[in-house]
Amino acid sequence: MVDLAAVFARLEGAYGPQHWWPAETRFEVIVGALLMAQTSWSKVTEAIANLKRAGVLTPQTLAAMPIPRLRAMIRPAGLYRTKPRRLRGFCQHLVQVADGDLDRFFARDFGALRRELLSLDGVGPETADSILLYAGRFPTFVVDAYTVRFGRRMGWFPYDRYDSIKAFFETRLRPDRDRYGEFHALIVAHGKRTCRPRPLCARCPVNAACAFYAGNEDKRSGRGKIGDQAKRRHRFYIE
DNA sequence: GTCCGGCACT
DNA sequence: AGTGCGGGAC
Numbered sequence: 001m002v003d004l005a006a007v008f009a010r011l012e013g014a015y016g017p018q019h020w021w022p023a024e025t026r027f028e029v030i031v032g033a034l035l036m037a038q039t040s041w042s043k044v045t046e047a048i049a050n051l052k053r054a055g056v057l058t059p060q061t062l063a064a065m066p067i068p069r070l071r072a073m074i075r076p077a078g079l080y081r082t083k084p085r086r087l088r089g090f091c092q093h094l095v096q097v098a099d100g101d102l103d104r105f106f107a108r109d110f111g112a113l114r115r116e117l118l119s120l121d122g123v124g125p126e127t128a129d130s131i132l133l134y135a136g137r138f139p140t141f142v143v144d145a146y147t148v149r150f151g152r153r154m155g156w157f158p159y160d161r162y163d164s165i166k167a168f169f170e171t172r173l174r175p176d177r178d179r180y181g182e183f184h185a186l187i188v189a190h191g192k193r194t195c196r197p198r199p200l201c202a203r204c205p206v207n208a209a210c211a212f213y214a215g216n217e218d219k220r221s222g223r224g225k226i227g228d229q230a231k232r233r234h235r236f237y238i239e
Numbered sequence: 240g241t242c243c244g245g246c247a248c249t
Numbered sequence: 250a251g252t253g254c255g256g257g258a259c
Contacts (some may be wrong), residue, residue, distance in 0.1 A: 038244095124245060127245070
């Protein structure tokens with residue numbers, strides 16, 4: 001029996017409200033999502049600030065911008081060979097199908113919209129769901145590497161397939177976009193601060209419900225079969 | 240060295 | 250399933 005509401009409450013209690021997505025407009029949310037891969041949010045913020053300062057942060061302007069100029073502005077976000085092309089491509093698509101109007105763009109069937117997003121270069125499932133949730137305001141659950149690691153350690157699922165994990169959450173939570181958005185943000189906070197590659201289980205707010213923590217009880221106590229050397233080898237981080 | 244709020248190639 | 254994409258922060 002997995003009580004997601006209880007886990008949510010404990011994460012919220014430990015980390016507080018996350019205020020996602022930190023952007024002024026829906027279009028900024030989308031630009032941020034497209035620039036996010038393999039970088040930190042502060043770098044994305046820097047890149048968006050460059051676009052704003054230059055006054056080019058509109059779908060029409062970005063859709064018509066030469067790649068080298070775009071590259072110079074979003075350089076802080078890294079992966080500069082791919083991201084400018086993807087950002088411009090998305091804007092061209094947005095202008096094409098909705099005249100750059102996000103109200104019109106999102107005012108369509110969810111399933112069709114998601115498939116359309118996934119067909120665009122640079123938009124995989126996580127980016128598509130981030131856009132649909134945080135910009136489109138659809139109740140769709142976002143899965144990322146933190147979610148996979150966290151859920152597997154908790155013992156909620158053994159697999160790492162995006163759609164299956166997404167379904168795990170969506171079948172257990174009422175479709176509520178604010179709650180979905182906050183839950184994902186809390187999982188990210190948890191993954192950064194506690195459920196790291198080397199987990200800080202001793203001060204984890206949900207360790208009482210965690211299979212990984214339970215499975216390592218003998219190692220924590222130091223009275224199990226596994227000695228100190230093996231503990232280090234297995235990379236369990238004991239506070 | 241590893242890590243970033245991934246994705247598209249092979 | 251493995252790897253290129255990039256460079257700053259730690």
